Amino acid sequence: RVKLDKIILSSDWLKALIVMLRPFKDARLNSSEDILEALSRLSGIIIEDKAGTFIGARMGRPEKAAQREMSPPVNLLFPIGSNGGPSRDFINALNNNEKITVELVKRRCSSCNKKTWTHKCPECRIPTEIIGECESCGFEKRYDEETVCEKCGGNITYYEKYVVNIAEKLYEVSREINDPLPGKIKGVKGLNSLTKTPEDLAKGILRAKHELYVYKDGTIRFDVTNAPLTHFKPGQIGTSVDKLRKLGYTHDIFGEPLTSPEQILELRIQDVIIPRKAAEHLLRVSRFIDDELKKLAGMEPYYNWEKPEDIIGELIVVLSPHTYAGSVARVVGIIDGLICFAHPVLHAAKRRDCDGDEDSIMLLLDPLINFSRLYLPNRVGGRMDSPLLITSIVYPEEVDEQAHNLDVVEAYPLEFYRKARKNEHVSNIVRIIPTIKNYLEKPEAFAGCRFTHPQSLLVTSVKESAYKKHSSMLGKIIGQIEIAERLAGVDVSLMVEKIMETHLLPDIVGNARAFFTQEFRCKRCGSKYRRLPITSRCYNCGDELKQTVYRGAVEKYVELTQELLGKYVKNQYLREQALIALEGIKKILSKEELSEASGRQVSLEKFM
Structure with a gap:
């Protein structure tokens, strides 16, 4: 302990220091020696580095365990086009008694020659087969993934437009499977496969019933x-x-x-x-x-x-x-x-x-x-x-060979640690520790692995990282800074500058650019417009157009960035870069608007 300007040592510490430093021994330090080598020579005791090598690390991604959903999530790979509202809901289209016009696979019945998109002929009830047709010469062929016509070199398509009475089809399928229609069945706007083959409507009813979503290949992940x-x-x-x-x-x-x-x-x-x-x-x-x-x-x-x-x-x-x-x-x-x-x-x-x-x-x-x-x-x-x-x-x-390097021993030999201390090449070390590679094509490759450190728990009481508990990126950043301020081994200023450089500034500048060059989308049919029409209405259906990027996206990090600039950021170049970006936003959105309550979103009509 320290008392006034003196260091007070216990007798045990004093004895240890005398043995280590040998103050009564006449010896000279070699300038080429490091501290541990010098102490080992003075004391006659081999002293190793307790810490060894330090490795910095940062979180790559938080843990995840959730059903996979496409964007937006869908219950059924069946196109509904612009019908069914923004959520592409088949039940919504059914309630509006809408007939949908969509591109679907072209199939033909081998018995009655009828063209249809269904797997079974609606007349003969026998399986149909996919056919392709050349857009130039009309040549027809069976499906084989070939898209070039063998006669004229034109493009072969395996689909065409159909008018589907979706209400009639859904009620028919519901009766066949003896299951009531759920509250929602979400489909896709259009199919992007080569043949545009849809799923059976019954699968969508059953998935929606069990609250499941489908992936692009028809599986549930x-x-x-x-x-x-x-x-x-x-x-x-x-x-x-x-x-x-x-x-x-x-x-x-x-x-x-x-x-x-x-x-x-x-x-x-x-x-x-x-x-x-x-x-x-x-x-x-x-x-x-x-x-x-x-x-x-x-x-x-x-x-x-x-x-x-x-x-x-x-x-x-x-x-x-x-x-x-x-x-x-x-x-x-x-x-x-x-x-x-x-x-x-x-x-x-x-x-x-x-x-x-x-x-x-x-x-x-x-x-x-x-x-x-x-x-x-x-x-x-x-x-x-x-x-x-x-x-x-x-x-x-x-x-892959990486798995072959898994060691199968209960303890590492002393020779391993000595070679590692000397920084010997890994090829000289792996030979002294058995790995799976030593037992390939032998029964031992499937069983017989051992471990060096026993573990009492597979999962701790903390099931989810704090990073996932913050719903917004703003909360995640603030939480990260709060933790960093408590850690002696973290340079908070350097960390904040990294966040500013890699996340905040690119986000602010990118969102500002997207805001002022945004498209406008129809709320009903989804049509997009690069320039807002004078009427602010959709040319196709007459419904109201809405923004695709809102002012809140530009402002969400402005206040945080200003606070971080004043408290943490020391890099002068980064400060100037951030101030220029913030000044540009202020000039356009005005200082008064920026000081309004956060989260408020303003229409572009303010600027017209």
Whole structure:
């Protein structure tokens, strides 16, 4: 402790310092030595660096566990055009008794030669086939994804415009499946696939009934952050010992029979532990599929689940957004967190490297029944993030090499730490630690992995990061600054300057540009206008036009930016840049308007 201008040491500290510094020993310090080397030489005791290397880190993304929704979310891949209002609601169009004119696939009945868009001929009730027609010479051909006419080189299209009595169709389908129409069925404005093949209207009714949304390929997805896991205890995943024994987990990692929820088990390569939100979602999907099998296919329900825990032991498909090959996995547990635990090899099979990315899961029967290439967008990248292939068995030797570097030992040898201290090349270190790579194409690659640090909990009491609890970006930034001010290891000024440079300024300038160059959109039919007509009405339907960018988007960070400039920002160039941007906004919107209550949005008529 310090007393006046003196440092007071206890006897224990004094003895330690005498041993370390050897004040009575005649020795000279070498200028090439660092402090630890000099102390080691003076004391005769090897003294290592306690801290080693410091690595800075920042949050990449918050955790997520939620149903995937397109923008806007839809229950059915069926076009409704500008009908049904802004939400593209089929029930709204039905109540208005609207007939919709939309582009749909061109099909022909092989029996009566009738053209239709339905999968079955309305007259003969037999399956129809897709046909394409050349826009130049009228040549017809069966669908084969070819878009160039073999006779004249013209463009072949597989769709045409139809007038559909949507009320009649919906009532007809509702009677066929013996299910009442829900309050809303959200469709799409138009299809962007090559053939413009729509889904069966009955699927939209059933999805809306179970509060489910469809993705572009006809499947129902649940997005969740992934995390690696190699071992678990039954008590950590909420699965009984008896159930796990039925799933093949008969012995723990020490070879003892499984009898207790506290025994440690090795997670099998294609087993996953999912969040409870995912289990609840998949329960609704199972009910949708059971309804689909019973009411559309005339088959017996397959799942018959009653509670989320019924998913234990069932198969799902896991898929990464940038790939087109899913992998089959088995659910063995449910946790209260917002992440999906899986073996690193399974993550690698999805082309992931276990760094907290977001993947999707599907109930196995969903892609097998509802996926179709005919739904996929006809554009570059349109086939990505779709289960074109499904891998039933994952082989460790076939996945990315990153997963092969997973070590399988219980403890690292002393030689490893010595080589690491000397900063030796990694190729000299990996040879002394066994990894999965050493056991490829052997049974040990599937089982026999060990761990170095035991863990009592898979999920802590904090289930969700504070970052997600703030509803607005403004709240997130303020919360980040409040935390940074409490941390001695954070330079608050530098952090605020980074936020200003990478987020606030680009947002303010970009939104201001978008505000003054915005389009105007019709509230009813969705038509867009680059310039506002004198009447402020839509030329097509006569309805009112509205802004697409509001003044609030420009102002939302102005007050915060001014406060941060005065308190934190020291970089003079950044200050000038921000002040110029704010001054430009003030000149146009006026100082008085900027001081009004936040959140108020003003029409562009103010400036006309």
